[in-house]
Amino acid sequence: MDIKELFSLKNKTAIITGGGKGxxxxxxxxxxxxGANIVVCSRNLEACETFCKQLNENGVKAMAIRCDVTNQEDIQQVIDKTVQQFGTIDILINNSGTSWIAPTLDLPEDKWDKVMNVNLKGMFLFSQxxxxxxxxxxxxxxxxxxxxxxxxxxxxxxxDAIAYNTSKGAVNSLTKDLAIKLAAHHIQVNAIAPGFFPSKITTAFERTNQIILSRIPAGRFGTDDDLKGAALFLASRASDYMTGQVLIIDGGLISSI
Structure with missing residues (x-):
């Protein structure tokens, strides 16, 4: 198999949660x-539809569906509509996420639950x-x-986001265990751990941006292209013998701390 075939996603179908932006x-x-068909879903249907329109104009078969990832019925609707439209589900990117910034000793219980429900429960339910x-x-x-x-x-x-940090630590454990549980079905489960990329969530960090930037050896934040290669690698046959791994993409931040 040549390298182009290894990385080709022709006739594959991918669902990306929270995929309308960022x-x-x-x-x-x-x-x-x-070459993949694309299904993007989130609570913000308008953003998903706008994004899919752009993909369609570039010749991509894309579909937008409203979905609250904490709602099992919403998830099943996405699964059913995707199979009905494209016949298969080859790739799932569990990208939906939320955060809450607050001092640890003052974090409200309902905010803890919200973060855990979206970042962890929703990820498990969609993976299931x-x-x-x-x-x-x-x-x-x-x-x-x-x-x-x-x-x-x-x-x-x-x-100061203990619920977010904890949820993402749990995502790493979920990834490793799902990888073991699903390996017999020839399903590979891996994770991407981004560093600091401009997004809705990271706007909460604006007051500390210069501090963060000073600790990144690469000297910059992530850009619009920095996750594309990793996502394609993990979605393609090029990663068929890789499972249960957490791929860190952070400009060297973790290594330098």
Whole structure:
């Protein structure tokens, strides 16, 4: 198999949660450029529809669906509509996420629950639903979006978001265990742990941006292209013998701390 075939996603179908903008859209574009059909879903249907229109204009088969990833019925609707439209689900990128910035001793219980429900419960429920389809097919790729903040604790002066950090640490554990549980079905489960990329969530860090930047050896934040290669690698046959791994993309931040 030549290198182009290894990385080709022609006739493959990918679901990207939270895929209408930000990092989700970046990864969706990468998969679309490799030939995949794209399904993007989030609570913000308008953003998903606008994004899909752009993909359609570039010759990509794309579909937008409204979905709250904490709602099992919403998830199943996405699964059913995707299979109905495209016949298969080959790739799932669990990208939906939320955060809450607050001092640890003052974090409200409901905000803890909100972060855990979106970042962890929703990821499991979507993986479970898509995994059933992939198991029947005998193949599939699940890519979970984690964070460097889930790998080490963070100084509260740097980032005071214990629920977010904890949820992303749990995502890493979920990734490793799902990889083992689903390996017999020839489903690979891996995670990407981005560093600091401009996004809706990272706007909460604006007051500490210069501090963060000073600690990144690469001397810059992530760009619109920095996740595309990793997403394509993990979504393609090039990563068929890689599972249960957390791929860190952070400009050297974690290595330097």
């Amino acid at each position: 990092l989700g859209a970046q990864m969706a574009i990468a998969l679309a450029e490799a 639903a898509a995994g059933k389809i992939m198991a029947k097919q005998g193949s599939g790729k699940i890519i979970n979006i984690s964070s460097v903040t889930g790998i080490k604790g963070t100084n509260p002066a740097f980032l």
